[in-house]
Amino acid sequence: MKTAVIEGIERFNSPGKGRGLKAAKHFKVGELLFSCPAYASVLTVSERGGYCESCFLRKDSLSKCGKCKKAFYCNVDCQLNWPMHKLECTAMCDYGDNWCPTETVRLAARIIAKQKTQVERSSSEKLLPMQELEAHLDEMDNERREMNEADIAALHHFYSKHLEFPDLVALTMLFAQVNCNGFTVEDEELSHLGSALFPDVALMNHSCCPNAIVTYNGTVAMVRAVAEINPGEEIFTSYIDLLYPAEDRIERLRDAYYFTCDCKECSTKSKDKAKMKIRKLSTSPEPETIRKMVKYGRNIIEEFRKAKHTKNILISPPSELLEMCELSLDKMGSIFDDTNVYVLHMMYQAMGVCLYMEDWDGALSYGEKIIKPYSVHYPAYSLNVASMYLKLGRLYLGLEKKPIGVKHLKKAIEIMEVVYGKDHRYVADIRKDIK
Ligand SMILES: [Zn+2]
Numbered sequence: 001m002k003t004a005v006i007e008g009i010e011r012f013n014s015p016g017k018g019r020g021l022k023a024a025k026h027f028k029v030g031e032l033l034f035s036c037p038a039y040a041s042v043l044t045v046s047e048r049g050g051y052c053e054s055c056f057l058r059k060d061s062l063s064k065c066g067k068c069k070k071a072f073y074c075n076v077d078c079q080l081n082w083p084m085h086k087l088e089c090t091a092m093c094d095y096g097d098n099w100c101p102t103e104t105v106r107l108a109a110r111i112i113a114k115q116k117t118q119v120e121r122s123s124s125e126k127l128l129p130m131q132e133l134e135a136h137l138d139e140m141d142n143e144r145r146e147m148n149e150a151d152i153a154a155l156h157h158f159y160s161k162h163l164e165f166p167d168l169v170a171l172t173m174l175f176a177q178v179n180c181n182g183f184t185v186e187d188e189e190l191s192h193l194g195s196a197l198f199p200d201v202a203l204m205n206h207s208c209c210p211n212a213i214v215t216y217n218g219t220v221a222m223v224r225a226v227a228e229i230n231p232g233e234e235i236f237t238s239y240i241d242l243l244y245p246a247e248d249r250i251e252r253l254r255d256a257y258y259f260t261c262d263c264k265e266c267s268t269k270s271k272d273k274a275k276m277k278i279r280k281l282s283t284s285p286e287p288e289t290i291r292k293m294v295k296y297g298r299n300i301i302e303e304f305r306k307a308k309h310t311k312n313i314l315i316s317p318p319s320e321l322l323e324m325c326e327l328s329l330d331k332m333g334s335i336f337d338d339t340n341v342y343v344l345h346m347m348y349q350a351m352g353v354c355l356y357m358e359d360w361d362g363a364l365s366y367g368e369k370i371i372k373p374y375s376v377h378y379p380a381y382s383l384n385v386a387s388m389y390l391k392l393g394r395l396y397l398g399l400e401k402k403p404i405g406v407k408h409l410k411k412a413i414e415i416m417e418v419v420y421g422k423d424h425r426y427v428a429d430i431r432k433d434i435k
Pocket residue numbers: 052053054055056057073074075078
């Protein structure tokens with residue numbers, strides 16, 4: 001089969017990293033390197049009703065699936081994606097509230113369905129066919145293995161009516177591939193919209209000082225330059241949140257993607273001191289005290305994540321989550337500066353809870369503390385920084401403080417024009433709000 005090409009981009013073997021992408025021409029900051037439609041995608045259950053199930057467009061007047069009354073579409077064209085929805089439609093009617101496959105399982109079901117009907121290489125696989133995605137089967141630990149087994153069981157449970165499954169070996173391989181290569185699609189405020197697979201985009205290797213960034217337009221991934229890229233240079237994106245110090249990033253990358261990052265930032269750790277900044281006190285704390293507090297910071301992040309995801313909101317009301325944030329901030333505040341990333345992490349969580357509870361002033365005060373250090377810790381064109389300016393801008397506009405709101409929104413636009421492109425509807429929407 002003839003390999004398709006993406007103009008200006010080449011697949012190559014990156015020394016020590018395996019497959020990768022490199023530039024064959026010069027790209028300037030903000031330029032689109034390439035775009036890639038989703039091979040398969042799935043809208044997250046909690047966003048149903050606000051977004052089209054098929055193209056992920058946000059719209060007020062969506063039409064409902066007449067059968068399950070759970071999926072919503074922009075128009076008839078989007079509803080033609082019925083083969084994908086059919087996998088879930090009757091099962092959701094039959095199971096009712098007991099229909100609860102994970103997003104990974106839902107995505108895997110769609111991939112299997114697509115592989116059955118598709119013979120030609122799709123436009124998402126110009127440089128890398130779906131089957132060749134990295135799986136890291138040999139490196140999986142027991143916990144991962146058990147999760148995969150649970151996913152496979154759920155797939156059989158919820159999808160057997162409309163899907164013939166490949167054998168266990170192939171299924172194990174598929175789930176491992178989805179776990180290493182799946183993308184989470186987020187909106188401009190970084191709210192989770194769904195999951196998708198983009199084989200060509202998955203070819204890019206990771207760096208903590210990336211020269212490219214992935215954003216989405218509906219279910220199409222766009223890769224844009226966030227630094228000048230010269231011909232012959234490797235194209236890197238970041239797989240993880242870049243807020244944290246080197247040790248944390250390296251651990252996360254090893255756990256989730258099975259490699260040790262050797263980027264410039266991971267070897268020089270040039271930003272670590274600012275990221276772990278200690279409060280100025282009359283007597284500086286002992287190294288042991290600092291070590292203990294770092295350990296506490298890492299633990300509380302994990303504990304909060306579990307509390308947010310596993311606890312029932314009725315048993316664990318948002319006020320309790322907020323209390324957890326406040327207590328940890330008090331404790332860390334005795335040693336850590338307000339710009340320390342563990343402090344910032346918990347402030348960000350507190351802001352999220354305030355937004356959920358519609359405590360706009362509370363959210364604003366956390367956001368204002370976060371934004372400046374965020375701009376220092378993150379790279380120049382960061383979605384985390386842009387979305388924080390955007391949230392603050394929108395909060396101020398909502399509270400009828402237009403001048404300061406507009407100031408923040410303009411900061412958001414500056415970054416968003418580079419990472420999303422000047423013509424993206426997210427940018428157009430904000431311009432409308434400013435007028
Ligand atoms: Zn649509």
